[in-house]
Amino acid sequence: MLWQTRGGRRSPILANDLETEIFDIKWSPTHPAVFATGDGVGNLDIWDLSKDREAPKYRKTDESMKSINKLRFTNDGKKIITGNSMGVVKLWSVDNSFYQSKAEDLDRLEELIRGTF
Numbered sequence: 001m002l003w004q005t006r007g008g009r010r011s012p013i014l015a016n017d018l019e020t021e022i023f024d025i026k027w028s029p030t031h032p033a034v035f036a037t038g039d040g041v042g043n044l045d046i047w048d049l050s051k052d053r054e055a056p057k058y059r060k061t062d063e064s065m066k067s068i069n070k071l072r073f074t075n076d077g078k079k080i081i082t083g084n085s086m087g088v089v090k091l092w093s094v095d096n097s098f099y100q101s102k103a104e105d106l107d108r109l110e111e112l113i114r115g116t117f
Helices: 103-114
Strands: 002-006 009-014 022-027 034-039 043-048 058-061 068-073 079-084 089-093
Touching: 034 068, 043 068, 043 079
Parallel strands: 022 068
Antiparallel strands: 002 009, 022 034, 034 043, 043 058, 068 079, 079 089
16 A cells, blocks of 8 residues: 555555565656565566556566565666565566656656545
8 A cells, every 4th residue: 555644644545455465665766656566476566656556557477476575676767676585586677668757757646646636
């Protein structure tokens, strides 16, 4: 769940019935509305809150079906490095729409945070 705080009160921005536990989450270093999650069954999900807040825009599953315990974007946002519960490290390429943001992406994220999206 992703929360906003307003006047000392918390309200959810993003709530989703997840299939499994999220083990790690990281924001993109280059796109303000994009973050990635790694879960307990090996899914790497990339979310873009400027496009959809109910489902990830991209999902790739680690063939080992082991949990993704750690993830990190490269500094340029073009790749994600993951580590699973068996100690295997993988490098994933990221589509350019997830690391090249547009002005309207930030505007939509700000609308979401204000509660008007």
